[in-house]
Amino acid sequence: MDIPIFAWVIAIPIITSALVYLAGHLGKGPRGGRISQGVAFVALLITWVPFVLAANEVRLSGSIELVVGTVSLYCDGLSILFAAVVLGLGTLVVLYSGPYLAGENGQEKYYAMLVAMIGVMIGLGCANDLFDLWIWFEAMAICSYLLVAFYRERPASLEAGLKYLVQSATGSVLVLIAIGFVVSQSGTLNLQELRATIQPSFTVLVVGALFVIGFGVKTALVPLHTWLPDAHSQAPSGISAMLSGVVIEAGLVAMLRALSALATPIHSWSILLLLFGALNMLVGNLMALRQNQVKRLLAYSSLTHVGYMLIGIGISLYVGEGSAAQGGLFHLINHGLMKGLAFLAAGVLLYTLHIQLDDHGPLIIEDLAGAARRYPVVALTLSLAVLGLGGLPPLAGFMSKWQICVAGFETKEVLIWALIVFAALNSVLSLAYYAPLVNVVYRKQPSRVVQQGGPVPISMSIPLVILALAIIVIGVWPSVMSWLTSPAGSALLAAFS
Template identity: 30%
Template structure:
């Protein structure tokens, strides 16, 4: 326990010493980095000890705040969420040394590091808190630090706007959580979290809806994702990596933990999550394809991956409701493993995208191109992460999606008519996977391949080693899970046991989900690729690259004539017009010899810009109208209000 506590304290206050240092000095940032690294190592030791002992570690201290003791508990379920956190925080803080150095950003560097540490500590506290009050306090600290991370560049209009939307969204969600914990307190009699499977299912419907709203808002499930794209685009890259890779997962953690309390799970919980997961997955990735801003695009992919996680979790809930342990175990372990995986490859994507943005100075995909020649290592790392997030073997994304697929195929074996619909998860996942592939091949192809589309892209330079090494570490972790998935089975087994009280280890890795075979194929694939690739590169090594690309007879090819991200995505965007409502301006060509013409396309967020803003504007207009009526400047009216108030108060007093 002491390791965990010191981990939380060290990371939380990593940025504090820097506040007392000179604005220009390097000491503050180095100190912060070292403190964060030590904190992460401490936390890692705590998690390793828990996993090694196979049990859990806990702390119960009396405190003066009502609602029970100060209870912290670290069990395998929390450990699953902790592992990516440590890796991402540690790599991100090293990366930040060169990405956001104090010398170049004297105004906001200290603030960024303070809240970067604070949010990491707060997330650890959220994951281990067992007292509702403590949980909510840590939740608020996390939410507010998130706000300050997003508004790091507060001088920019875009960051301020994203920050305010985030603040409104997260507090709306927290409001639901307050109600949820009040109800939990009422049901179980204390704010201390009840054990797994101890609460009766009766009357839990409203609690589930509140939890789904509150936690779903943080996780970014589809209709509730409104804050996510803007926020992740606005924050500095390593902060985005933390927000997108780890912080939004606390929403998933909340849902998983909260549902474990109940003895029985009504079937509609699982169906709701499956539906929301499919919507988030498909529309999230469709919206991502339509984006032009690389970080916004990555943010929409978080929505998509949360959708995949929700699909897995929905299957697990259905497995509980219909008492099918295979479905439950495969769904939950797929969901949890995807939480870890997404934390790893999404952070890597944000970091490598940040490295490109740092070198080129723009986030517009259509301005980039040919970056692989200038940044070979960054490009290779990005490619690895892109393959991983598209769910392709031999990386980790495939393993978790494969587990969810296997879960989705289980109902075929036990054809109960109600559960049969759950197999539709599999084609939905296939569609999501194919679209994600399209999107990432687009990003990689347009940003890193071809010729540079702008002057800035020509002048790009490779990132320094202190940025590359953290990224490489993340890629190694991705490959580790992809090639040696059996090493994670004990962790997942413990987590499943925590959640449902069933030992799932026999199923994972056994004949039900033969992870060993998958890793064998992964190694085989790698070996074959390496052999063929080496041979081909050997025989083609001496060939000079001296001529231009074949322009189909046209002699004067220019970089501007290359396919752009928008044109690459156009076909798909038009196919998904029903959910995207992209705006297209211009592009009409008339006559035999048309003059200069312009074309632009833009895809605003379906929920935020198309639904919520109009509604809020309408509400604001109504309120203004009302105010104009009441607040009309005639003194007689004001006196009337006072008189009415007095009368009402008197009436209340009498009653």
């Protein structure tokens, strides 16, 4: 059988995850962890080869389909965009996690789960069947439950993991109910065939609502977001970066794929997305405003950024124009880079200031005082990340927000204009908690923990520098990403029409 190249992008990580787990048992204790990490890293590096080939193929032909038995895969621009973010962030997180986890038990499980989750998420982006979508989604969720509750001895970590599991599982039950409805209405679960056959009816509205809420738990739509700050703050920092940078976006991608099958009341879906977008921005900002734990603050800011993506995509569906969705997806990439960087940089400080000293308390803002003098690179990259998230030019976040806003104004609809101004106001509001973070980092008087802090391992600094450079390059030259965003935007819009 002729297997298209993109299937390897999904298969390599999933298959090697078993290898990663087994390799961990070759060495005893920390050495096993290092072997696992090495295998995982190499596997992901190898995955880049088929990815580049697949991306090129999709660029030339638009989309590739593959049906193996009952599993149907469909790789289009959106899949490629999402795969790029997942693979990019994933590779860096594997590199980063080495020192962070040194001394922990069960590292081989961590790397195996992480690599498997990467493969599964790429698969999720390619799902072409409602039930497959659910399977990919559930598989990703299972990997992430285990990763969030990685610190099995810590009560807070267990609490966060359990809450995440129950809330997320409730969401996937809702998706299953929706699939039940679809089965009763239509003879197929294939997304494209469904779109062609399904008739607008009340049931379709109910199904859509179930999809929005079911996948919305993972996307952290307000008021379904309550698991997010706990999970993001308690997970190992590399996993926080993955959760915030790609996992919640995976929920968004799944929601869009599912809704695209019910394309008929497109107007309703777009308005729902816009409403949730506005709500997410405001609630996320206000919740982050008075937060004093760094990772929790960053977690809440993820709500806000999901809001921007929703608005971009919502506007696009509302008017049937691709540019806002391109902006929203561009923001997905940039948010992955910026929030990934922010979590990783905060994680470095958490590691040097707390974990290395066997202290498992949270990293609070005051701990960062004076970090710039001891850890100049970490401080600079953290500042760049949060300022980029706040939307200051010439950093990546500004450009994607700008693209969403321009596209919003091009609709020439007063309500959308008002929404964009609201989004811009929220962006300014977010500076009220990002900027103080930068101020604290650059204080002269170091905090007690900074004075005691240990050194930063080089393998943790490399991902920070790479991400920071990416943020600046995209900020200065935004069209460098248009090879990903513009096919993805048009693929998304095509799926809905």
